[in-house]
Ligand SMILES: O=C(O)CCC(=O)C(=O)O
């Protein structure tokens with residue numbers, strides 16, 4: 001069972017219904033052991049040893065498929081896109097980008113309550129985060145989801161790097177304080193014990209969180225972002241930049257396509273090969289000093305300032 005190209009277990013009607021109801025579903029056994037054995041050591045090299053494999057020094061935890069053969073293979077030949085397509089009931093799946101989320105052992109590196117919706121320069125709901133742990137997950141270091149919040153149509157204001165250079169528009173609200181609502185009747189907090197190679201499909205509008213990592217090993221997950229049928233470009237200045245494509249090139253209302261957003265699965269078997277997919281980035285840089293892959297400390301600082309009302313113009317506007 002080397003490097004499976006189809007999920008080891010079929011997506012069921014129950015999985016599809018769970019996703020619709022909760023905004024998340026945990027699919028077991030998407031990747032086989034060989035995938036995990038191939039991907040995990042490379043993740044550790046990048047994240048822990050900060051090995052220079054040609055990823056962006058500014059965002060060393062993103063775009064692995066551009067530089068690491070194994071991660072490109074996962075995108076083009078692995079089972080992830082099929083599993084996602086079936087859960088989303090999408091006829092086609094295109095690749096968007098991939099990212100690591102890593103937490104050191106015994107750490108309080110919290111992922112703040114947020115949803116991913118406004119980070120992405122698109123309209124539509126079939127842009128999930130496909131969250132795949134490469135290390136064993138216990139409830140304490142799991143991603144946690146507040147079930148059903150994908151039904152709330154609120155364009156929250158993110159602490160994205162671009163948003164941090166802007167003044168928050170009045171119609172954009174911060175993410176709610178979900179921690180203070182634990183135990184409240186009717187709220188369903190979901191978390192999982194997971195094996196490496198299991199996969200969460202996380203709705204872009206659902207609120208999610210993670211409370212650090214109390215274990216003695218790193219907690220490493222890949223989050224792959226893909227596009228389903230209803231996705232159209234809708235660039236806003238507060239979205240994440242996507243390396244290799246400017247907001248100017250994201251034509252409002254058009255379906256993402258082209259070499260950076262290849263078709264990686266379709267119901268009728270059509271898909272792109274990886275020959276047009278970039279092997280690097282548009283720029284080069286003289287010094288390759290890798291930072292950490294996450295910005296937990298920065299986000300924590302901004303969140304506490306937001307909560308105490310200390311978030312000043314300086315924090316949200318460029319200093320010039
Ligand atoms: O792994 C984490 O802690 C955060 C993951 C996340 O927010 C995502 O995949 O969108």
Ligand SMILES: [Fe+2]
Nearest residue numbers: 115116129208
């Ligand atoms: Fe997220």
